[in-house]
Amino acid sequence: MSLHTEWIQFEQDGVRHRLYAARLARAKGPLPTVIVIQELWGTDAHILDLTERFAKAGYLAVAPDLFAENGERRDVLSEERIEEIKSFLDTLAPPSWHDPAAREAALEQQPAAIRERVRETFPELFASLTKLPELLETVKATVSFLSAYEWSKGQKVASVGYCMGGAMSTMLAAALPQLAGAVNYYGRMPLSKEEVAAIQCPVIGFFGEKDPKITSLVPEFAEAMEAAGKTFIYKVYEEAHHGFFNDSRGAYHVQASRDAWERTLNFFNKVLS
Template sequence: MKSTQGLEPRPIPQEAFDWYDEYAHGLIDRRTFMARLASLASLGLSMSVLTSALLPNYAQAEQVSFNDPAIKATYENFISPQGHAECQGYLASPTNVDGKTHAVLVIHENRGLNPYIKDVARRLAKAGFVAFAPDALHPLGGYPGNDDEGKSMQASMDKAKLENDFIAAAKFLKDHESTTSKLGAVGFCYGGYIVNMLAASIPDQLDAAAPFYGSPPAEELRANVKGPLMLHFAGLDTRINDTWPEYEKVLKANGADYVAHIYQGVNHGFHNDSTGRYAEEQAELAWSRTLGFFEKHLR
């Protein structure tokens, strides 16, 4: 028997990450995704290795415990008159701040308020902001505990109502008794799109927008965007990156205050530390830039 001691694990090929991106965004179904992964068996990669690398493991995503004494986390309801009426979100606040402090809306991906997004809210609270992460799935009972079901639930919902729910969440947070009048927003994937949509829909109410690998707002709204924006893109994410040149032309024509960062050699979702797409160095850099951006424009 040959010893495997000292052998490096086989790298996951890029096409597997591309397939996961297609699957996560509803372009292929689970059966097709799994069949494509199975085709990589000839490379010596087992299904267990592939799925453990690609599918989320939220036990890995907790950087700030909900028991951390520096924060307080609760659920709060808000009303969305043009959306789904009664909605709910996760509010994380710093415990060591006297009086009001500045607020950041945290917007999840296309599968509801999963543990990774809650942890992002707690990270912001640890940094001294009041963070509010709405759960788009609350009208259907809330995030179901797994991303597959959450993705199907969110895809079944009315897009316009969902967008109005996030607009209502922004107003709720801006008017909250614990926050000042300054409001920021950060979002990932679908949440990145929602941040861009908010920058176009409520430009006078949003003081700092930080979309991570998000698509642009609707064309008819883009002329409203004035920033400040800090946009983060993954170098290997051609699906989203192909939308950027046209959007940037509009931002330039608007005279918008923006900066864009492209992180080479990483995949869509590189900030999400629950999957194999996570790129620690680039994620930490993007996050430190985002915190600095919020410090500059909200404090």
């Protein structure tokens, strides 16, 4: 199955942005579009692979690079730096990621050059979790770009996000009434009553039983959506952790991922038809 893939730079309101786009090479005319919103790790190999998977399902799929500033990454958030952070964090138990003492003890076992880069990149990377409204502006600019892009013009657009991208997928539903649907994979949903009221499209979510900090928030959001007359369907997978869909990480859960993938494709087939 042949795909056409490319990195595209575009400008909205005087700001340059960057995204990865994929579509079937034999596709004809504009296509319904899936926006793939990154995890904390950025538009890494896993997110690019997911973008291509959605393209193989018959959609134009695009993944905006939320860490690009005016179309380029700063060195501190380069793909190489983030991969180095991931490799270092893989040596720690997840609860130790945000334990400065445990993290520093582990860093002392690393070569000096790695220690320096990790200490510089770690706070910059995780600070992204506090900047979701700002990062959302890049996703909204992507939607504006798609409205005029030759391969998506006039077609419906839906979103799917993972981890912080899951939260942003739900936020996008509240920000853009024209969105056809939103999928949230284990992302927070800290939306106000006003934001819930603004959601015009169906939302679906997938969560892990062993991710209580996120999953414990789901029932309250479900109640708020129901009270507002909105559509929200979700599933919590037994024995699944945060990040269960990422097949490049240790939390990958094959049964949960297989089921969530099928449900996601069925959802997009419904809302993007």
